[in-house]
Amino acid sequence: MKPANYFRTVATIVVAMVSAGYAQTGTVYDNTSIDTGGRLMFTNNQVIGEEIFPDHLATYPTLSSFSFEFYSPSLGWAGSVQSEVKFYKNDGVLSNGYASPGTLFYDTGLFDLLNPRAFYGDTNNVMILTFNWPDLYQPYNPLDGSGAVVPLDATVGLPSNFTMVFTFSGLTNGVNDLGLPIFQPPAVGTNYGDYWIQNGSSWELVTNNLGLVAFGLQLIDVVPEPSVSTLEALGFGFVVIAGLIKRRK
Secondary structure (H helix, E strand, O other): OOOOOOHHHOEEEEEEOOOOOEEEEEEEEEOOOOEEEEEEEOOOOOEEEEEEEOOOOOOOOEEEEEEEEEEOOOOOOOOOOEEEEEEEEOOOOEEOOEEOOOOEEEEOOOEEOOOHHHHOOOOOOEEEEEEOHHHHHOEOEOOOOEOEOEOOOOOOOOOOOEEEEEEEEOOEOOOEOOEEEEEOOOOEOEEOOOEEEEEOOEEEEEOOOOOOOOEOEEEEEEEEOOOOOHHHHOOOEEEEEEOOOOOOO
16 A cells, blocks of 8 residues: 555646657547536446547557546545556456457556545536656556556557556545546547456446446647667656646636
8 A cells, every 4th residue: 555645645746857868749538528417426446447449559559547536525524545556458368249358458556536625616627637757667666655556657658449457445425525526428439338347356347327337537648759778758747736626617
């Protein structure tokens, strides 16, 4: 478990790509434009994933950042609320004719969520969490909670489709309530509008009777210049910006 002072609980990390090795960036998945007003509320330790199909991977193969939105009507956490985000290839056993999440290739590990009191008057109670290069590619450091328990491989691009899986712990109904806002359709990339739920060691594909379910996600990729080696491309600086909050009107 990551320490309580883990930097993602107090700040959003924005990486300044100062290395000339990564000169171009592009959005390969963006489902943050059309908010349906729906919220998929989670129960404690419930494991839910959305399968996405990024676009432009031939041009921008290497993930540089991703973000997701979460919602809470709670005025403040009673105790600690934590989250964990994982990426799975869809190469598992079939469920309703579709390959389920199988091979894990990224895991943030547990991290604390900022108290809802810090939403700074956002009447929609929606917050954005952004994960950048150190969060993605550096191994987990128990001293400061930085890095990832299962980091991405910088030499391997994203698969053509994969499932982003979310888990939230410390939730108690009526006290610590949390959900993911529903957006649709995406401006870049595609999704099925259904979602995966993990039951024990198996996955179940679920369709919601109230409509399509797709979370507020954005993935930004980069393309390295051919003349720059991978190690040179990893030379970057980063800037910490505290409390990046999305205020929707």
